[in-house]
Amino acid sequence: MTDKRRVFQVGEAMIRPDALTKVTGTEKYAVDGYAPGFMWAGVKRAGVPHARIRGIATQAALEVPGVQAVLTAADVGGTNRQGVVRKDQPVLADERVRHCGDPVALVVADNPAALAEALDRINLDLEPLEAVFDPEAALAADAPIIHPDHAQGNALFSARICTGDGDSALAACDSVVEGCFEVPRQAHAFLETENGWALAGDDGRIEITVSTQTPFRDRLEVAEALGLEMDRIRIIAPYCGGAFGGKDGINVQSLLVLAALRCPGRPVKMWWRREESFLAGVKRHPARLYYRLGASSDGVLQALSARIYFDTGPYDHLGGVVAALGLEHAGGPYRIPHTDLQAWAIYTNNPISGAFRGFGVPQVAAAMESMMDMLARKLGTCPLALRVKNALVRGDRCPAGVTRQGTIGLSTCLQTVEQHRLWQSRHEWRAAAGPHCLRGTGIACVSHGMGYGPVVPDAATAGIELMGDGRFRILAGVVDMGQGNVATYQQMAGDILSQPSENFVLVLPDTDRTFPSGSATASRTTYTFGNALIPAAEALRKRLLARSADFLMIADPSELTLIPGAVRHLPSGKELPLAMLGRALNAAERFATHHYRAPVSREKGTDDANLRLHGFPHAIFSYAVHLARVEVDRLTGQVAVIDYLTVSDCGRIVNPRLFEGQQEGAVAQGVGYALFEDVIARQGRLQTNDLATYILPTAADMPAMETIAVQTAEQSGPFGMKGAGEIGIDAPAPAIANAVSDACGRRLFRFPLTAERILTALSESGSHED
Numbered sequence: 001m002t003d004k005r006r007v008f009q010v011g012e013a014m015i016r017p018d019a020l021t022k023v024t025g026t027e028k029y030a031v032d033g034y035a036p037g038f039m040w041a042g043v044k045r046a047g048v049p050h051a052r053i054r055g056i057a058t059q060a061a062l063e064v065p066g067v068q069a070v071l072t073a074a075d076v077g078g079t080n081r082q083g084v085v086r087k088d089q090p091v092l093a094d095e096r097v098r099h100c101g102d103p104v105a106l107v108v109a110d111n112p113a114a115l116a117e118a119l120d121r122i123n124l125d126l127e128p129l130e131a132v133f134d135p136e137a138a139l140a141a142d143a144p145i146i147h148p149d150h151a152q153g154n155a156l157f158s159a160r161i162c163t164g165d166g167d168s169a170l171a172a173c174d175s176v177v178e179g180c181f182e183v184p185r186q187a188h189a190f191l192e193t194e195n196g197w198a199l200a201g202d203d204g205r206i207e208i209t210v211s212t213q214t215p216f217r218d219r220l221e222v223a224e225a226l227g228l229e230m231d232r233i234r235i236i237a238p239y240c241g242g243a244f245g246g247k248d249g250i251n252v253q254s255l256l257v258l259a260a261l262r263c264p265g266r267p268v269k270m271w272w273r274r275e276e277s278f279l280a281g282v283k284r285h286p287a288r289l290y291y292r293l294g295a296s297s298d299g300v301l302q303a304l305s306a307r308i309y310f311d312t313g314p315y316d317h318l319g320g321v322v323a324a325l326g327l328e329h330a331g332g333p334y335r336i337p338h339t340d341l342q343a344w345a346i347y348t349n350n351p352i353s354g355a356f357r358g359f360g361v362p363q364v365a366a367a368m369e370s371m372m373d374m375l376a377r378k379l380g381t382c383p384l385a386l387r388v389k390n391a392l393v394r395g396d397r398c399p400a401g402v403t404r405q406g407t408i409g410l411s412t413c414l415q416t417v418e419q420h421r422l423w424q425s426r427h428e429w430r431a432a433a434g435p436h437c438l439r440g441t442g443i444a445c446v447s448h449g450m451g452y453g454p455v456v457p458d459a460a461t462a463g464i465e466l467m468g469d470g471r472f473r474i475l476a477g478v479v480d481m482g483q484g485n486v487a488t489y490q491q492m493a494g495d496i497l498s499q500p501s502e503n504f505v506l507v508l509p510d511t512d513r514t515f516p517s518g519s520a521t522a523s524r525t526t527y528t529f530g531n532a533l534i535p536a537a538e539a540l541r542k543r544l545l546a547r548s549a550d551f552l553m554i555a556d557p558s559e560l561t562l563i564p565g566a567v568r569h570l571p572s573g574k575e576l577p578l579a580m581l582g583r584a585l586n587a588a589e590r591f592a593t594h595h596y597r598a599p600v601s602r603e604k605g606t607d608d609a610n611l612r613l614h615g616f617p618h619a620i621f622s623y624a625v626h627l628a629r630v631e632v633d634r635l636t637g638q639v640a641v642i643d644y645l646t647v648s649d650c651g652r653i654v655n656p657r658l659f660e661g662q663q664e665g666a667v668a669q670g671v672g673y674a675l676f677e678d679v680i681a682r683q684g685r686l687q688t689n690d691l692a693t694y695i696l697p698t699a700a701d702m703p704a705m706e707t708i709a710v711q712t713a714e715q716s717g718p719f720g721m722k723g724a725g726e727i728g729i730d731a732p733a734p735a736i737a738n739a740v741s742d743a744c745g746r747r748l749f750r751f752p753l754t755a756e757r758i759l760t761a762l763s764e765s766g767s768h769e770d
Contacts, residue, residue, distance in 0.1 A: 030197070040110075049133075064114050088315050091255065161339065174297040179370065182751065183751045192240065205234060210235060245356040286353070310353070315347075325361060325615060331400065334445075349684045361446070407651060413647045438743040451619070454615075474507065477515045478517045480520070498562040629643040650721065744758065
């Protein structure tokens with residue numbers, strides 16, 4: 001049993017303080033909000049991929065008993081446009097619809113039955129328009145244009161990075177491999193689907209409680225889209241029931257405020273069913289990647305050419321930023337002197353793509369790490385040795401031409417894998433396979449940039465206060481979507497103030513009560529907010545000791561120390577309870593705050609201002625090497641992942657238990673991405689629209705997992721840590737693909753690696769890797 005007075009220091013495995021309320025079901029999420037007299041809101045979806053709106057018949061819907069309002073784009077007072085970089089997504093579609101899930105009309109009703117009937121009664125007069133569903137076809141000169149006001153046509157974003165002699169250096173390489181890879185659209189499949197509730201009060205303010213990763217940015221977007229003053233909007237973000245990037249942006253927020261404004265004094269709730277979440281929510285970008293990689297005969301990488309097409313769907317929704325990060329990581333964590341890297345985020349009439357854990361890196365890692373194994377096979381060398389020979393070290397330029405600085409534990413990660421029993425015994429394990437069973441071992445080597453990049457400020461402000469009961473209140477403006485960052489804040493502050501976690505109260509993100517601290521994205525949450533919290537806690541500690549010295553009439557505050565619940569004078573043993581101190585001090589003395597802004601790369605890396613705006617280049621990177629062991633059933637084509645090893649450099653580990661959970665959760669998502677998950681859209685229409693048709697891995701599909709941390713000490717990081725939230729999702733797909741290739745002697749270029757695709761590959765003669 002845990003001692004409630006125990007102070008967990010940074011580096012210890014502390015149980016999450018929110019664990020009990022979550023496992024017992026007493027924690028309240030946004031979806032649990034049911035205020036008295038609440039109403040239901042819902043939207044009529046377009047149902048077609050591309051069309052001009054000629055008319056919307058709403059009168060029949062208004063006549064349904066219990067219906068309070070039916071709203072269209074004409075009722076939106078502001079710009080009616082949402083988005084972070086490019087504001088191109090309407091709150092309610094006005095002139096045209098651009099995908100099947102576009103909202104066309106908003107209904108507010110007293111109960112779900114009235115809402116459903118009213119939505120059925122709305123008739124849309126839509127003139128079909130020619131649509132485009134293939135991202136490369138969308139770039140053709142004669143392709144239908146999805147946003148006529150966009151000067152670059154269907155190319156939402158495009159950028160090119162060339163270093164050395166570019167791809168012309170491939171001609172001089174002794175060995176060259178090439179491939180075209182297809183990676184799928186992936187659903188976040190969070191437990192709590194998009195939802196929230198809103199209330200317009202008598203004072204003219206609107207309060208929204210919503211499941212989101214970005215409350216402060218949401219407030220700005222909603223205000224502009226609806227033509228409201230920002231101070232009229234308050235957004236509260238309780239614990240989030242999963243997000244993984246899928247709630248990095250507006251979904252229900254503007255619709256809820258629009259509904260609440262029409263029905264003041266009554267709370268309005270919107271909660272997307274799973275089918276609606278599949279239809280209208282964002283997904284991981286599907287991508288097509290053309291790669292050519294060359295090396296000298298001794299295995300030294302010389303040249304890389306990559307063309308990467310991200311299908312962003314009909315709206316930006318951070319698609320340009322995803323493509324930019326993918327471009328930056330396209331060459332992996334290697335020294336390659338000559339590169340020609342190009343990436344596009346392309347408008348189509350497919351479902352919306354957006355942020356998903358990894359943010360463009362899993363797509364390019366799947367291609368690049370497959371290419372590394374293909375090259376090793378062609379050179380007749382060990383795939384791990386090839387990576388060791390070419391791995392980045394501090395001071396090297398990465399394939400995007402930018403110097404990697406800070407801590408780089410990549411070589412140590414590779415050495416750890418090389419010495420591990422799973423790698424050492426791979427040949428014996430493979431030879432011991434039973435009848436109709438093929439065994440293989442694969443590895444993948446990745447890096448992941450942290451934060452927003454050089455242009456958008458990556459900042460946070462932390463506040464901490466001693467309360468009258470002797471506990472400390474932390475004002476945490478960054479959402480905890482399940483990753484446990486709130487627990488980490490308590491552990492950091494507890495270490496500094498010598499207090500157990502029970503002595504802390506967390507104020508979760510609330511635009512009225514907490515400070516703007518950026519989004520819960522980009523592997524930057526603990527790094528950025530932690531760097532704000534630590535100085536705030538240290539400032540408060542010094543102030544409390546100084547004032548305690550006054551109360552105890554002690555000349556030297558250095559003779560005092562904080563202990564759980566009190567301040568102790570070490571020479572005499574006298575103690576001053578923190579509750580007494582909290583009641584004695586005024587509000588200003590009891591409170592400390594600190595603002596922090598993360599460092600950025602001092603290298604420009606490019607003269608392309610648009611690429612820099614979208615986040616290139618990053619300054620701080622985490623690194624990892626993953627190993628997967630698989631068994632392939634040659635009769636069915638099914639793949640079972642048997643063992644899995646992650647070795648990661650994420651700086652110093654604040655809480656090993658949380659770190660292990662992060663990496664294991666990422667591997668679980670990666671197993672799905674590699675083997676099962678594929679949101680299929682044909683002609684823009686979803687074929688996988690619920691969890692009965694969308695295949696997710698279960699506990700039965702999970703391998704035995706081992707997590708190892710290579711603990712470097714990042715000088716700029718809080719207690720020496722770096723981001724750990726995304727690095728774990730980048731490597732599973734290529735590690736598993738390389739293991740399957742090792743088992744079968746065949747290279748599959750299309751993910752997921754379904755049993756059908758593997759059986760087809762096994763039935764074909766020859767090798768796909770030559």
